[in-house]
Amino acid sequence: MMPSAPMTELSPARRVALDLLIELEESGAYARDALDASPAVRMLDRRDAGLATRLVLGVVATYGCLDELIDTYCDKPGRMNARIRNALRISAFELLYLGTEPRVVVSQGVELVRTRAKSAAGFANAVLRRACEDRARYLDARDIRESDGRATAALSRQGGLPEWLVAEFETSLGAARTRALVEAGLEPAPVAACVNPLDATAEEAVAACRASGDAAACPAFPGCVAPLEAAGLVASGVLRRDGAVVCDLNAQVVACAATVPGATLEVGAGRGTKTFVTAATASRSGIERTAVALEVSKKRSRLNRRRMERAGLAEGIRFVTGDGCDLDGALAALDAEAGERMRFDCVLVDAPCSGTGTMRRHPEIPWRLDPIDIDEDLPRLQLELLTQAARRVRAGGQLIYATCSVLHQENADVVDAFLDSSAGRGFSLEPVSGAPLFQRGEFAELAAYVRSNENARGLFQTVPAADAFDGHFCARLVRVR
Numbered sequence: 001m002m003p004s005a006p007m008t009e010l011s012p013a014r015r016v017a018l019d020l021l022i023e024l025e026e027s028g029a030y031a032r033d034a035l036d037a038s039p040a041v042r043m044l045d046r047r048d049a050g051l052a053t054r055l056v057l058g059v060v061a062t063y064g065c066l067d068e069l070i071d072t073y074c075d076k077p078g079r080m081n082a083r084i085r086n087a088l089r090i091s092a093f094e095l096l097y098l099g100t101e102p103r104v105v106v107s108q109g110v111e112l113v114r115t116r117a118k119s120a121a122g123f124a125n126a127v128l129r130r131a132c133e134d135r136a137r138y139l140d141a142r143d144i145r146e147s148d149g150r151a152t153a154a155l156s157r158q159g160g161l162p163e164w165l166v167a168e169f170e171t172s173l174g175a176a177r178t179r180a181l182v183e184a185g186l187e188p189a190p191v192a193a194c195v196n197p198l199d200a201t202a203e204e205a206v207a208a209c210r211a212s213g214d215a216a217a218c219p220a221f222p223g224c225v226a227p228l229e230a231a232g233l234v235a236s237g238v239l240r241r242d243g244a245v246v247c248d249l250n251a252q253v254v255a256c257a258a259t260v261p262g263a264t265l266e267v268g269a270g271r272g273t274k275t276f277v278t279a280a281t282a283s284r285s286g287i288e289r290t291a292v293a294l295e296v297s298k299k300r301s302r303l304n305r306r307r308m309e310r311a312g313l314a315e316g317i318r319f320v321t322g323d324g325c326d327l328d329g330a331l332a333a334l335d336a337e338a339g340e341r342m343r344f345d346c347v348l349v350d351a352p353c354s355g356t357g358t359m360r361r362h363p364e365i366p367w368r369l370d371p372i373d374i375d376e377d378l379p380r381l382q383l384e385l386l387t388q389a390a391r392r393v394r395a396g397g398q399l400i401y402a403t404c405s406v407l408h409q410e411n412a413d414v415v416d417a418f419l420d421s422s423a424g425r426g427f428s429l430e431p432v433s434g435a436p437l438f439q440r441g442e443f444a445e446l447a448a449y450v451r452s453n454e455n456a457r458g459l460f461q462t463v464p465a466a467d468a469f470d471g472h473f474c475a476r477l478v479r480v481r
């Protein structure tokens, strides 16, 4: 039995984290945006700011499991007020995932609850003491029979993920890659950047921020610098002046696969990370191209255009706000201007997806996803975007289909459904490593990396793990008829 928790001074990091979590629950905002905008976090010293950030991101990423544990000890969990619940979540997160000493978990947790509801301090003390005693039992899912899926339940609790999602990962990736993904899930993802070739000093400034890391996971290729130390990169000011853009290395692979001479179309251009990488890569490699960047969100399209203009990379690019599910409607004005139905040498469909390959950067993903998103809604939208995009690919041109998902329903299944459809019959599935840019000598190391992440059909798939970049999927379809 642990001695009763003495009154201790509450750490400012926990207090700030609790304020932010309560605010997030009310506003529905993204945790990273709220952290970046928070004056309270900025006022903390470096160590406390780091802890507050870890707590906020961690609680958001794992709250379903935290609640499952906390609710075990409550008669009426549905009636717990949000302030007390978030304070207990912070303590439960520290206990389960940060390895904070139980004595500290209880004493700090009780103080945290006391700041919000004095009368609930005794309740918090009882809940947290029992949670400390049950930690190992909970994480090993000893309350679940082996025949009822104890192994998957344990993995889901160890990673703070919904059990159904871990079962999906196991189906798509197998046991070893699922374990690696889960184990790395609460650690920060490595950082990579693509340098603007028009900024004479950017490459040196970015290279000065290089972090130590596994070189094998970071193929060298023109324009990409990785891994990087994130705080140093931000402090260097190079991002603010658009001398570089932060872009996961595997997302850069997708952009490189879509960098070809001629006319190109990007469907789902978003805020334009890949618009930047393709334009920067083409400019650096002397590839002449024009581009249409199509995005359904007006705001994102505007952000893309502004950044590309500031970066000096917007020449030859048309920014269109429109719906890729009505591609003829979205491109009507450009078709009229061209006097014909435009066709492209390369169409990149950067599809809206579950984002399950990028959960380390987007902690909201796992607990906001619903099985129906993955089984029905997203694949239907993805197939529609791919089908419409296919009609705009010129004979001999390529159609690149990409997601940042690791789930077969959004990846290989969509490609197969497309190839089985009438729109897909004129296309041949070719290895991603066969894309034109990868045939150049200066991209040889990247080409080898792409081949090592391709399956027998030439589909590129990466999976997040310790020291590895995010999970991205890419298929290359070439119009043969």
Ligand SMILES: C[S@@+](CC[C@H](N)C(=O)[O-])C[C@H]1O[C@@H](n2cnc3c(N)ncnc32)[C@H](O)[C@@H]1O
Pocket (backbone or CB within 6 Å): 267, 268, 269, 270, 271, 272, 273, 274, 275, 294, 295, 296, 297, 300, 322, 323, 324, 325, 350, 351, 352, 353, 404
């Ligand atoms: C994976 S994100 C794109 C990321 C972006 N290409 C980048 O590199 O920064 C997918 C994008 O597709 C957009 N989108 C979703 N549905 C769409 C549609 N029907 N037509 C066009 N864009 C769509 C989303 O708004 C989102 O910005």
